[in-house]
Every structure is written in C-alpha cells, then in structure tokens.
Amino acid sequence: MEDIMWELEKEMQNEKQTYVDVSVMSVWAEPAQTRELDAPALSNPVQPWEWTESMTLDDKLWLVGNLDTQALYGMEVEVLEEEGEWVKVAVDGQPTPLHEEGYPGWVPKDQITESASFQRVQDNDIASITSPTASLFEGKALETESIEVSFNTRLPVISEQAEKVEVATPSDGNKWLDKEDVSVYEDIDDISTPSANDLVETAESFMGLPYLWAGVSGFGFDCSGFTHTVYKAHGITIPRDSSVQAQEGEKVERENLQVGDLVFFARNGGTGDVHHVGMYVGNGEMIHSPNSRSTVEKVVINESDYADSYHSASRYLP
Known part of the structure; x- marks a missing residue:
C-alpha cells in the first residue's frame, strides 16, 4: 500500500506545472550572459520601469540577439533544462517553430515557481x-x-x-x-471575436510607449510582440515572431488591405527576409512599434522608413 501511495505522490509531483513568478520575465538567449544594468530584470520581484528607463540607446541595441522574448505573471512555462541558477524554459502560448512547447530561452530560476495552490x-x-x-x-x-x-x-x-x-x-x-x-x-x-476597430483601439492605447526588443508587455514591445499581444488579448493566438506571422493567416493583396490586417516588411527592398510587422489601420496607415529609437506610433506606410520594403500582408480575423 505504501508503495502505491509513493507512486501516486511521485506521479502528482511529475505533473506539477511551472509558472512565471514576476510581473514580466525576460527570456534570454544564453544563461548568465547579462549585464550589471540588467539586474532590475533579473530579480524577484522585477523592476521593469527602472530597467527600461535606465538604458541608453546603445544599451537597448545590445539586447538584439541577447534577449529572445518575455513572459507575463502567471503564464505557464515548460522547464527544458537547468544550468546552475538558470533554467531553460518554453513559454506556453507563444507559437514558434523553435520548440513545440512554446518560445524557448533562459531565465533565472527564482523567477519561476511550482505552485500546487x-x-x-x-x-x-x-x-x-x-x-x-x-x-x-x-x-x-x-x-x-x-x-x-x-x-x-x-x-x-x-x-x-x-x-x-x-x-x-x-x-x-x-x-x-x-x-x-x-x-x-x-x-x-x-473572449468574443474582436472587430477590426477593437484591435485598433487596443493598439492605440499604447501610443508613445517606448520600444523594447523582445518585449511583449505594457512595459515595452518589439514589433511582433506588439501584434502578438494585441491579438492574444482578444482571444486570437498568432505566432510570436514577424517572420512566422507572415507565413500564416490568410494572405491578402496590398490593394485589398482591411483594418486589422498585419503588414510585413523585408530586407532587400521587400524581397528578402521579413524583419518587421505593423497593423493596418486604414487610409494607408499602420500602427507599429518600430525600433529602439522610437515608440509605438502611427505612420503613413508610403511616407515612412518602410515605404520601399513592403513584403506582404496576413489576415488573422475570421
């Protein structure tokens, strides 16, 4: 009988779920490769405003290639491996071809928790x-x-x-x-299916928010983190990265763009790899989170820095 109870207890332990235990958890490309100035993003609790507002432009640009994504308080993660005080996780609900369980990367061990309650x-x-x-x-x-x-x-x-x-x-x-x-x-x-105007209204609530590479939160977004999060808040899960967002959804010709469609931009005059995404808001405009020098903004596409790099568009509204 004791053996059976032990096996049952072991099975329950194996089924424990792991959750994000800070308001916004930054997910890094490699363990323990962060800087001293990243301390507010590595603690528990985190201090996201202190972190982002303390960085210079060069500090923010350093994040490119070093920070992969973020996860929000209470999100479930799958632990993939451990290395000292760091763990590699996959973030549930952030679809990516990089891992079937979700977006992968490294986080401090004390920013996640197993919680039976x-x-x-x-x-x-x-x-x-x-x-x-x-x-x-x-x-x-x-x-x-x-x-x-x-x-x-x-x-x-x-x-x-x-x-x-x-x-x-x-x-x-x-x-x-x-x-x-x-x-x-x-x-x-x-969550009820949103209208295109619902999506735009949500996106507009972040006007002026400074860009953050890999960001998916109200403390800062990157371009695809912005579109991913706006859609997800309305019950529609789309891929995490712009290159994958461009591959999925219903393909839309440029002359048939509708409000709420995602518009993509690529290197080599729009013929190369997709590197940016915005949301079409009508009248030739898009709302987007452009780069580390900028904030969430609306621009006329043909008058913007992206005028000569239009690639394609996808529709995710049913």
Missing part, C-alpha cells in the same frame, strides 16, 4: 488585464500596492465584487484588482 484554481474564472499596466493590491481596500502587472496578464479569480476582483497569484497569495483594469471570463475561449 495556483494550479488548483486554473479552472476558475479568469481576470485579464485590459489597462496598459495595473496594480495588484494587498487588500480589498486597494490602498497598498503589491506589484504592477502588464496588459494581458491573466490570473484566476477567487472572488468578485462590484468594483474589485480578488485573484490568485503564483506564490504570493491572493491579491486584489480594480475592476476597471480587467475583463473577467469564465474561460479564455469565451
């Missing part, structure tokens, strides 16, 4: 953050801030009141959110 409430209603960022509070009076979390963070609901929502966190107990910052769903599949 958090795992048990995964079938609860879900509170999805709809503001660019939002505060989690220690109590329902909404006076003492715990941490600031990003747009599209999704946490299980414990209780719901008229103006506030109690949610579970991966390792820090239950917290409270102002209901103005969230939408609550019984299940992610219950």
